[in-house]
Amino acid sequence: MEILLDDSASIDQLVLQAEQFVERRSPDALPLAERIMKYAIRNGSPKHFAQANYIFAFYNCLVANDYEKAITFCEEVLDKLDEEEIIGIVYKIYMTMGNSYQLKGDVFLAQESYMKGLKQLEAKKELSRSEKGFLASFYYNLSLLLSTTELNMDSEEYLERAIALFQETENNFKLSKSYHAYAGVFERKSEYYKAIDMLYKSLEIDVNSNDLYSIALSKANLGVLHLRIRDFDQAFTYINDALAYYDDQKMLWEAAMVKVALGEALHAVGRKTEAIIALLQSEELFTKLENKNELTKTHQLLSNYVAEKGNFEMALDYHRKYTEGLKYFFDVEKTKALTHAKKEFESEQKEKEAALLREKNEEIKHYVLKLERSNNELNQFANIASHDLREPLRMVSSYMMLLQKSLGTGLNEQQNQFVTFAIDGARRMDLLIQDMLRLAKVDANPRIEHVSFNMVIEEIKMNLEVLTKEKNAMIIHTDLPDVMADRTMMLQLFQNIIGNGIKYNESQQPTIKIKHRIYRNEVEVTVADNGIGIPVHLREKAFQIFQRLPTTKQYSGTGIGLAICKKIVESLEGKIYIEDNPSGGSMFRMVFPKKILQQA
Numbered sequence: 001m002e003i004l005l006d007d008s009a010s011i012d013q014l015v016l017q018a019e020q021f022v023e024r025r026s027p028d029a030l031p032l033a034e035r036i037m038k039y040a041i042r043n044g045s046p047k048h049f050a051q052a053n054y055i056f057a058f059y060n061c062l063v064a065n066d067y068e069k070a071i072t073f074c075e076e077v078l079d080k081l082d083e084e085e086i087i088g089i090v091y092k093i094y095m096t097m098g099n100s101y102q103l104k105g106d107v108f109l110a111q112e113s114y115m116k117g118l119k120q121l122e123a124k125k126e127l128s129r130s131e132k133g134f135l136a137s138f139y140y141n142l143s144l145l146l147s148t149t150e151l152n153m154d155s156e157e158y159l160e161r162a163i164a165l166f167q168e169t170e171n172n173f174k175l176s177k178s179y180h181a182y183a184g185v186f187e188r189k190s191e192y193y194k195a196i197d198m199l200y201k202s203l204e205i206d207v208n209s210n211d212l213y214s215i216a217l218s219k220a221n222l223g224v225l226h227l228r229i230r231d232f233d234q235a236f237t238y239i240n241d242a243l244a245y246y247d248d249q250k251m252l253w254e255a256a257m258v259k260v261a262l263g264e265a266l267h268a269v270g271r272k273t274e275a276i277i278a279l280l281q282s283e284e285l286f287t288k289l290e291n292k293n294e295l296t297k298t299h300q301l302l303s304n305y306v307a308e309k310g311n312f313e314m315a316l317d318y319h320r321k322y323t324e325g326l327k328y329f330f331d332v333e334k335t336k337a338l339t340h341a342k343k344e345f346e347s348e349q350k351e352k353e354a355a356l357l358r359e360k361n362e363e364i365k366h367y368v369l370k371l372e373r374s375n376n377e378l379n380q381f382a383n384i385a386s387h388d389l390r391e392p393l394r395m396v397s398s399y400m401m402l403l404q405k406s407l408g409t410g411l412n413e414q415q416n417q418f419v420t421f422a423i424d425g426a427r428r429m430d431l432l433i434q435d436m437l438r439l440a441k442v443d444a445n446p447r448i449e450h451v452s453f454n455m456v457i458e459e460i461k462m463n464l465e466v467l468t469k470e471k472n473a474m475i476i477h478t479d480l481p482d483v484m485a486d487r488t489m490m491l492q493l494f495q496n497i498i499g500n501g502i503k504y505n506e507s508q509q510p511t512i513k514i515k516h517r518i519y520r521n522e523v524e525v526t527v528a529d530n531g532i533g534i535p536v537h538l539r540e541k542a543f544q545i546f547q548r549l550p551t552t553k554q555y556s557g558t559g560i561g562l563a564i565c566k567k568i569v570e571s572l573e574g575k576i577y578i579e580d581n582p583s584g585g586s587m588f589r590m591v592f593p594k595k596i597l598q599q600a
Contacts, residue, residue: 011036011048018055022062023173024213025251029059050086050093053077057096065252065289067100074100091117091134095141102145103253105293114142122352129169136165136174143181147188156185167591170577176205176214180221192228199225208582216245220254224261227268235265256285260298267305276305296325397426451487453480457514460495464502473502477514481523483596485572493568494527496561497588501529505585523592530585539578572596 014032021029033055040048057073060066074097077086086093094117101110118138121131139162146158159181166175179202186195199222206214223238239262246255259282267275279302286295299322307315404411404419411419457477461468468475475498483490494514502510507530516525534542543566565588569576574592581587 011039011051015051015055019058022055022058024211025063025249027063029055029063033059046081047086047089050077050081050089054089054092054096057093057100061096061100061103065103067104067290070100071097091120091131093117094120095134095137098141098145102141103289103291105291105295107145107293110145111142114138114145118142125356132165133169133171133174136162136169136171139165140174140178140181144184147181147184159185167575172205172209173211173214176202176209176211176218179205180217183221183225187225187228192225196222196225196229204582208580212245213249216242217254220246220258220261223258223265227261227265230268232265232269235261239265252285253289253291256282256289256291256294259285260294260301263301263305272305272308276302276309279305292325296322299325393426397423400426447486447488448484449487451483451485451490453483453490453516456487456490456494459491460498463495464499467499467502471502471505471510472508473505473510473512475512475514478516480514480516480525481518481597483523483592485596489568489571493565496565497527500561501527501531501586505529505531507531518594518597521594523594523596525590525592526587527590528581528583528585528587530581530583533580533584534578534586542578543576 014036018029018032018036021027021032033052036048036055037052039045040052053073053076057070059070060073061070074093077093078090094113098110098113098117101107101113118135121127121135121138124131127135139158143156143158143162159178163175163178163182166178179198183195183198183202186192186198199218203215203218203222206218219238220242223235223242226232226235226238239258243255243258243262246258259278263275263278263282265275266272266278279298283295283298283302286298299318303315303318303322306318400419400423404416404423454477457475457480461475464475467473498512498514501512511530513528514525515528516523518524543562566576569590569592572592574590574596577589577591579587579589
């Protein structure tokens with residue numbers, strides 16, 4: 001459906017759609033940019049002029065691979081307009097300029113552009129979801145920029161910041177690319193199997209999203225890593241799959257990068273003439289793209305491979321080109337400028353953080369007292385509610401049952417139904433109060449102890465035995481780690497999720513699968529079911545108190561269970577997400593800090 005260009009909000013929506021097309025290297029972005037520009041000219045709007053130029057630049061950078069043209073579009077905005085007129089767009093302009101310089105191989109101008117955009121976003125006290133995504137992209141691109149040069153200045157720190165923000169904003173497309181970058185970190189440490197594991201994680205996201213561009217990118221990198229471990233069959237399979245996609249889509253930079261990997265693979269299996277041909281093709285593409293960085297690497301390989309064939313004159317010529325490239329990238333003054341800019345940025349960051357800390361310090365002291373009073377009142381409420389609120393309900397329920405029993409057959413069908421409704425209402429109200437108390441008591445003096453995760457799951461199986469038999473359900477789990485946590489909270493957390501997975505399930509055999517993985521700084525636990533699933537647009541709502549999701553069948557419950565789960569996970573400094581189970585149903589993914597395993 002075509003968006004009507006009748007207001008600024010419509011243009012913003014069109015810009016967002018065009019951005020998504022460009023990120024997936026789709027030419028469909030170009031006509032959208034042309035429509036935005038027509039609107040800008042008609043209305044004389046600086047903001048919309050900047051938006052149109054930004055999409056033109058973004059398109060030329062990532063789809064048309066015309067980096068000079070992309071830079072020209074960006075410079076036109078910066079030259080003609082004041083930053084104050086385009087405050088919400090200028091950081092996107094700097095991002096696109098940085099991308100263009102980076103793909104040209106000019107790391108110094110790319111770094112300068114990224115730093116300008118990054119400083120603008122970091123200066124804001126509050127960021128929108130979109131701005132957080134761009135902030136993450138700046139960190140991600142700086143990580144790639146620094147790690148692909150020989151400077152390698154703390155690129156991992158930038159990458160970790162990017163991943164945290166992509167997870168927060170649930171941007172799977174960019175998260176997948178961040179896993180690629182982390183694979184690069186492992187590759188530079190020669191930890192190839194860890195790198196391959198990270199890339200398979202990325203490929204899983206890409207396949208689930210049916211993102212053909214990202215699938216090709218994951219396969220290209222997997223080809224390179226399998227080449228490193230000398231698994232040539234897998235290397236050729238992945239590389240050729242990726243190259244076929246890039247050639248078909250006329251993606252020059254990506255095709256050139258894969259041809260370099262293909263050349264290395266062919267050389268490794270003794271097909272040296274074919275290897276040189278592949279590298280000559282990549283040289284032609286990088287020359288066309290004016291990518292000095294990748295040309296330098298290609299010239300080094302060509303110099304070595306041609307020398308092996310005995311053509312020493314040609315090998316010497318390529319070695320000369322290689323050394324000229326190194327001289328450019330290791331220019332002392334530029335390296336100093338890059339280091340200085342990074343240190344200046346970090347110094348500004350520390351000063352800004354210190355200022356914010358001082359500003360918030362008084363507020364924190366004020367709210368600590370209020371929080372202590374609030375906690376005391378909450379504990380008093382819990383004690384009162386445990387008796388005073390439930391006692392009248394017990395009386396209502398008891399007297400209604402006595403009334404029903406004493407009147408016996410004297411009640412007609414409708415009267416009997418009314419009494420049943422009253423008893424059921426009292427029962428549900430009592431259950432609601434109990435759930436509210438459980439929610440209120442999370443975080444209240446947790447008893448941290450050594451907890452056997454396996455024993456917790458076994459106890460949950462016993463607790464849910466009746467439901468499991470009724471539904472013919474299975475609960476499957478791998479060997480799980482011991483943790484340091486409040487045992488009652490862990491029982492409550494996983495019994496809620498497992499119970500829901502069985503309860504909200506129409507399969508002939510409901511199946512719950514529990515797995516865990518330990519990463520560098522995190523422990524991830526997943527609980528997957530084959531139930532009715534939770535639509536994407538309702539997943540955030542599912543964790544809100546009293547929110548019961550609409551289904552085709554009416555299920556019992558108070559709508560507090562998942563709110564309790566979220567609060568328990570957050571009390572352990574973790575995060576909880578709902579995702580699609582690849583085999584159908586839902587998957588609850590919980591990520592805890594690794595310290596949960598300490599001394600367990």
